[in-house]
Amino acid sequence: MFELPVASVPWESPLFWALLIGWIFTVALHEFAHGLVAHFGGDYTVRERGGLTLNPFQYIDPLMSIGLPLLFLIMGGVPLPGGVTYIRTDLLRSKAWESTVALAGPAMNLLLLCLLTLCMHPAFGYFDYSVPVESWTNLQIFVGALATLQAISVVLNLLPVPGLDGFNAISPYLNQDFVMKVRTPPLNFIILAVLFLMVMRLPIVWQLTGKLLFGVPRLLGMGDSTAIRMFESFGIALGR
Numbered sequence: 452m453f454e455l456p457v458a459s460v461p462w463e464s465p466l467f468w469a470l471l472i473g474w475i476f477t478v479a480l481h482e483f484a485h486g487l488v489a490h491f492g493g494d495y496t497v498r499e500r501g502g503l504t505l506n507p508f509q510y511i512d513p514l515m516s517i518g519l520p521l522l523f524l525i526m527g528g529v530p531l532p533g534g535v536t537y538i539r540t541d542l543l544r545s546k547a548w549e550s551t552v553a554l555a556g557p558a559m560n561l562l563l564l565c566l567l568t569l570c571m572h573p574a575f576g577y578f579d580y581s582v583p584v585e586s587w588t589n590l591q592i593f594v595g596a597l598a599t600l601q602a603i604s605v606v607l608n609l610l611p612v613p614g615l616d617g618f619n620a621i622s623p624y625l626n627q628d629f630v631m632k633v634r635t636p637p638l639n640f641i642i643l644a645v646l647f648l649m650v651m652r653l654p655i656v657w658q659l660t661g662k663l664l665f666g667v668p669r670l671l672g673m674g675d676s677t678a679i680r681m682f683e684s685f686g687i688a689l690g691r
Contacts, residue, residue, distance in 0.1 A: 460529055461690030466589050466596075470688045471531070473597045475507045477563055478534045481604070482510040484559035485536040485552055492548035494539045502536050510534030514614070514640050522644055529689060531600075546623035553619035560604040567598035568667050571677055580676050584683040595684025602664045602681075610650055614643035 461467045486502030501509045510516075515533035524530040543549050571578045571594060578591055587595075609617040613633040622630045633642055650656055661678075668677040 460524070464688075464690060466592060466688050467690065469589070469593050470596050470600070473593065474531055474600055476505075477560065477597070477601065477604075478532065479505050479507040479510060480563065481556040481559050481608075482534045482536040484555040485538065488548075488555040489536070489538045489543065489552045492552055493544045494542045496539050496542065497536070500537060502538075507534070510536060514636075514643070518640060519644065519647070522648075540623075549623040550620045553616045553622075556616050557605045557608045560601045560608065564598055564601035564605065564663075564667055565671070567594055567601065568673070568677065568681075569671055570594055571598070571668075571680070572671065572673055578680070580680065584680050584687060587684070592684040592687055595681040596688035599664065599681045599685035602660050602667070605663060606656060606660045607647075607651070610647075610656070612643060612646045612650060614639055615647075 483503065483505055486497045489497045490503060497503060512533070512535035515535050517532070520530035520532045538552055540549050540552075543552065573580065578587070584592065584595070608615055609620075611617045611621060633639060664681060665675055665678040668674065
């Protein structure tokens with residue numbers, strides 16, 4: 452059973468800082484995927500607004516990058532930042548393109564999960580599964596922890612909560628007055644914070660994360676020990 456990743460933040464740990472920096476760059480890739488698909492979908496302005504870059508600073512958002520991380524920190528959690536890519540949905544060719552743009556971010560996280568998991572394949576011989584994770588190098592633990600974060604990101608981003616990609620994927624088919632209301636500050640911050648904190652404590656969310664974390668290694672011909680080591684690496688990186 453995977454649970455809410457809450458822990459005291461190990462600010463003094465170089466491994467934690469490496470994971471935080473690695474996460475920030477995967478956030479940039481997530482947002483880049485949104486921008487790239489939007490560009491192909493008809494939003495010709497996304498390049499002009501810097502939405503096709505891997506520079507994390509381009510995607511800083513007051514709510515996702517500052518507000519929510521501060522809230523999680525106050526609650527005793529890990530303040531992992533998010534980002535935002537601003538898309539001109541009115542320029543996209545169809546509702547289907549709007550949904551595709553929204554799903555591009557989680558798809559990038561899924562791709563990163565697959566690539567990081569593949570790096571841990573026993574066939575490469577770099578990861579020694581005969582010893583405890585505590586005996587692994589910091590780089591090995593980093594790879595396992597970052598892979599776990601990708602699995603968590605996929606599941607959480609697909610939740611149909613206003614402000615997240617799951618809601619953005621279905622919003623073109625909802626009443627647009629309702630969509631506008633839940634996206635308008637400060638209501639959007641309140642809704643996102645409350646609903647996000649509620650759903651993060653639902654067992655099904657972490658059951659789905661666990662299924663994804665075990666499912667990807669199985670699809671790549673790897674055993675369940677890989678997924679177990681990923682989550683153990685995540686715990687070590689967070690000082691649990």
